[in-house]
Amino acid sequence: MLKEVDNISCGRKLITTLYVVVLSWAIISAYFYNQHYINLKTYDVINGKITLEDATLFVKQVTMEQYKSNIRPFHGDDIWYYNVALELPDKLVTPFIKLCYFYSLPYEFNDNIAVLKVKGIMTYDSLSKLDPFDIYQMYIYGHKTNYGKNIGYTHRGNDNIYLFHVEGEGVATDIKTLGLIIDNKHGDREQVLSLEPKWETKTYNTLQERPPEYKFDPRESVFKTFRPFENGNADKLQEFVLPKLRGDFPWARIKHDYWESNHTGHFTYMKEYQGFNDVFMYTIVFNERDDLQTDNTAKQPVTDIAEQKLYLIDTGEAWRIIDIGPVTELSH
Template sequence: MRSKLKTTCFALLIIFLSVTAFFYAQHNRCIYWTKLSREIDSTIKSVPYLEVRQITLENKMERCRDAPPDEPWYWSIAKKLPKEYQIPFIQIVGSVISFYRNPYEVHPGEGLLKVEGIVVSDDFRQYRLRIYHKDTCITGDVRYLTHGDSNIHFFELVAENVPLDIDEVELWVLDQEYGLKRRIKLKPDWETLHYFRNAKPLDIRTHLDPQRTVFRITRLLVQGRMDEIAHFVLPKVRENFPWERIEELNTIEFNSVSDVAPSYQEKYKSFEDVFCFHINYGIHNRGGFTKTGEQLMYVVSTEEGWRIIDVSKLKQAH
């Protein structure tokens, strides 16, 4: 009897481990990434800056699902538990359910292509961006992100069911009547990256948006890790970089930053196409945010990512 019980338990363990290994493999994702950092010489007057930052291609796509119920079934169980156990119970059960399901669609030989970049314009809505392959429009979704009232727009052009061996696409800039304004060839040189579930590699996110890079830098400043800032400074300006302005931050008290708003400058000193960020330093607590200082940070696009070229003097709040 004991031998039979052991055999049954062992078999169940093997089944459990096999199922777990299967779902673990399902959540392992592979993405092909090309860093382009390709600025397009725009001949459109109202578009002073247009840059394709990156292309990604992924063959695991999120499966379309029905809207979840207002309350998952396990919430009713959680409500019967003591209050201190309710949230941990919901988090654990939710994570387990999320792990043991397959939320992806895989089409052999095909994937989801994204072309992402930046356009600076006060009136870009009069133009349309599209992806073409062999003179055929393959664009599905077109998404834009704008930080506040800035004229800096981040675009994401999505194409589904794209061959994984695709070797060239084109970015077309069209007017509202679909008249062709610009036609730019893009040749991907894929780098393969692996990640688990939705933990997309940080480099992909920070390479596109300079604000994400500035947030990484300010996080280092908040943590007092001033010596790590050099990595984000453009190599050719490091020797003459105003490091004393970074050290000025030691004269104020701050544990947070806010309103990291970007603006675009066609020229700044000897540099062209510069993105300027207005950073507010301060103390954040339950009472809100109290500003203690402010500073401007200037960054430019490079193949390695966004790099600082200058910072202004620290202006202390009074």
């Protein structure tokens, strides 16, 4: 009888221990899961166009980050678990890194100071290989303080547009007004854009989604149209075309066999096109690869065979297509 009682007591202790372990694991996991949440404050700028001597700026957005990233998954090899991962079988490396990243503190949060970013598009009148920010300097000013002129930008191929951001650190979170200061390379003042942000806050779980660096990137809008273009799906394309032009849009021009080819492209800013101002033209370049000499696509010669022009404007809510040109075959 006593033996049965002891067995029952041991069973209860085991169940209690398992319950405590599982509960502790759940609490710890919930804590680390919540460490991957960030709040991003954003302000979409209206009428942020700035005309300079040989460039045009479109200031699109201001963001406020009250967090600083400590680590990111698969970025950098100075974290202890990267060294451990190198010793694991290949199939275990990714799951192990993801697990370690989950149980980490990826951000430092601050309630009083923030990183402020003013973001936009800079366009140049010519395709110059000169770094555009060698010509102009930009920085954020507010509370009688210069918050620095850290500038980052993205530029692709033959584009004459640059996606940029100007970053200021140590900004008070209660800032009401700020200015984007633009000087030329000699230090002379070119323009000042005054801003009074009306913040909207969005919460991200960075295990699932990260804030876009440039949510106004016209290239992303163009990429979304490629599948309907390739399928000749005019109904799906309707939503990408400016509503008032849908009835007279040259839908027949989207139907051709070149969509079966590889294609790349580049942007060109146009000040005016068919009565619309500030038009961005995307030239779709269709090409074919010569696979006779090698199966390695990276080494296969590429020949441009045709191109087609797509014209877009920013309505303030989204990029919309206003026209598409005919296909032009290229001589080669």
